[in-house]
Amino acid sequence: MDQKAILDHQFVAAAYIITWVIQLGYLAWLALKWRAQKRR
Amino acid sequence: MKKLVTGLYVAVTVALLAWGFYQAIYVAPVDAMQGESYRIIFYHVPSASVAFLFFAVSLGGSIAYLAWRRSRPDWAQAGDAWALAGAEVGVVFCTVVLITGPIWGRRAWGIWWTWDARLTTTLVLWLIYVSYLLLRRFAAGPQMQTLAAVLGIFGALDVPIVYMSNRWWRTQHPAPVFGGDSGSGMDPAMASVLLWNMLAWMLWGLLILGLRYRVERKRQGLDASEAQAALN
Numbered sequence A: 001m002d003q004k005a006i007l008d009h010q011f012v013a014a015a016y017i018i019t020w021v022i023q024l025g026y027l028a029w030l031a032l033k034w035r036a037q038k039r040r
Numbered sequence B: 001m002k003k004l005v006t007g008l009y010v011a012v013t014v015a016l017l018a019w020g021f022y023q024a025i026y027v028a029p030v031d032a033m034q035g036e037s038y039r040i041i042f043y044h045v046p047s048a049s050v051a052f053l054f055f056a057v058s059l060g061g062s063i064a065y066l067a068w069r070r071s072r073p074d075w076a077q078a079g080d081a082w083a084l085a086g087a088e089v090g091v092v093f094c095t096v097v098l099i100t101g102p103i104w105g106r107r108a109w110g111i112w113w114t115w116d117a118r119l120t121t122t123l124v125l126w127l128i129y130v131s132y133l134l135l136r137r138f139a140a141g142p143q144m145q146t147l148a149a150v151l152g153i154f155g156a157l158d159v160p161i162v163y164m165s166n167r168w169w170r171t172q173h174p175a176p177v178f179g180g181d182s183g184s185g186m187d188p189a190m191a192s193v194l195l196w197n198m199l200a201w202m203l204w205g206l207l208i209l210g211l212r213y214r215v216e217r218k219r220q221g222l223d224a225s226e227a228q229a230a231l232n
Helices: A005-040 B002-027 B035-066 B073-108 B117-136 B145-157 B160-170 B189-229
Strands: none
Touching: A005 B035, A005 B073, A005 B117, B002 B035, B002 B189, B035 B073, B035 B117, B035 B160, B035 B189, B073 B117, B073 B145, B073 B160, B073 B189, B117 B145, B117 B160, B145 B160
């Protein structure tokens, strides 16, 4: 694999990983909020 | 029965997300001009579509709240919960758009950001809805929901401007993938992958939108019972 393709893959991987971190992070925050309300 | 339907929905959503990922990385052909980096579009464009849809949900909820706040308080509270859920989940997806876009831009253009019409109007949209969420978080008193609803309605006015920005003005941002003029569009092999990912992210978005709505309705119910208990 040439240098350009490797760099392209790194950018794609960064975008996909950040997307999942944001989405799963928000889901985890929602789950915590849900649990806190159940305890009220 | 409800649990079964929810479980089935979650399973289909996860399967579609996995399928969309597989298609985006392994099936979609390499772009002749951009190489591999264009694959960011398979997460970027669906996130933008879902964000627009959820800001529209927020608009509907805000209008419902203002219309029914005196005549039907229960309906108005439900509208307010939809408005909040739509705005919050919309901001999550819009954040993804504002991060994945510059990552792609850095590779394709050599810069992270440029103040062109599409990027700037999207940033303004994000800022308006972040303001909406901050208003809801820090303002108190009976007028808060009304003020938030008005801001939610004005914020939604930016959505068609963002959508039309690269049609109305010359932008550095690429031409529209769907619904553009004769020079726009994409290869059918890439378009089908984009549509799979749009479907998958839409289902995921609806899942967390529904969850956020339920959390807010529960909070409204608890606040109302606590207020009632304080009066007794």
